[in-house]
Amino acid sequence: MNIFALDIGGTSIKYGLFENEELVFRRETPTNASSGGEVLFETIVKLIKGNSADAIGISTAGQVNADSGEIIFATDTLPGWKGMKLKKRLEAMLSVPVAVENDGNAAALGEAHYGNGKGYQNLVCLVYGTGIGGGLILGGELYRGHTGSAGELGHIELEPGGRRCMCGGKGCYEAYASTSALVSQIKQYVKADFEWDSFFAAVKAGSLPEALIYKRWIEYVVAGLKSIIHALNPACVLLGGGIMERHFIIDDVNRMVKATIMDSHRNVLILPMKLGNSAGLYGAMYSAVREYRKQKDFDIS
Ligand SMILES: [Zn+2]
Structure with missing residues (x-):
């Protein structure tokens, strides 16, 4: 299973591709947070496109409703990010399961399962x-x-x-x-x-x-x-x-x-x-695998 994972912080976006839970490439790009939430959304879409992934996992600064994949609160480090319906918009656009998790939670999930x-x-x-x-x-x-x-x-x-x-x-x-x-x-x-x-x-x-x-x-x-x-x-x-x-x-x-x-x-x-500043990517990948299985099971039933 291929998972594309992103970790969105106030200064940089880390991203990479996992093949069967193994990180095969990892890169980083500036967030340009001051340009606002919509520009950040477009940046994410550009990073994802061109990678064939079965699901997308996103770790992000701010508070997240993990069920709806919406950003419920973000500080001034990510202006315009609050209210972003990240999961809904990306799933409609890319037709793959998307999981969104707060960055602290993603780091904990990454370390708990792979660190x-x-x-x-x-x-x-x-x-x-x-x-x-x-x-x-x-x-x-x-x-x-x-x-x-x-x-x-x-x-x-x-x-x-x-x-x-x-x-x-x-x-x-x-x-x-x-x-x-x-x-x-x-x-x-x-x-x-x-x-x-x-x-x-x-x-x-x-x-x-x-x-x-x-x-x-x-x-x-x-x-x-x-x-x-x-x-x-x-x-x-x-x-x-x-x-x-x-x-x-x-x-x-x-x-x-x-x-x-x-x-x-x-x-x-x-x-x-153990995973250093890749912990969030691993946690995002873990959440994406879970979301993929959840949606697949739902489809079958
Ligand atoms: Zn405080």
Whole structure:
């Protein structure tokens, strides 16, 4: 079975073709989000056309109604994307099954079925970037919640009345523990045009203010993780996003979580994501295979 998968973010669209669950090519193109939702839709159609696929899987930023495949909410990172009836329009145009999933959920599905979460029934996936995206697999299934918006882990409130968040609230986890939050602290207290390697070299050497900035950031990373682990008791927590590819950060997180978490939760595994920034594509592919089977079965009956 051939599945064409796309992962739509605020700055780039990743896309690729899977043949029997194997990614045979993967490319990336700018989203040009400021051109609006209709231009983005046309871009997606152009990327899909010319590939013979049995089904299409889409992972996208924003909140998604996975049944109707409609974008129910999108922030200013994707202007004009809210209200887009992605599944309905693409299926009418291309005559193949289309599955649409939120990007945090897609990453969790990808890791749960093809990555480091394989074999676990209860796991949490967190992606640290501009914000903090999340996805929950509970009892072996993606947990969507009452209105399909579960897994907004970046908006756990850590500091009431604290820093402003992109959601309109204050004091959210992602306002303190995202990569952007770390970047803004470095820009403010070190220098605007810093490089990651030299920043982390200074942290390791114990230089100030770098070591202090890192310490405060990772304390917030850990504070949010502990709340999530205490609430859900997952078997494993997978951490992704470019910054988590520096595995000493995951070592530090492990050490700090294990030092202060309740005894009954100490056996939780905290691991890097295996599929990196392809996790969303794998999750989109997984959803597309499911949608294909669902529609086929329906056709037969
Ligand atoms: Zn928030």
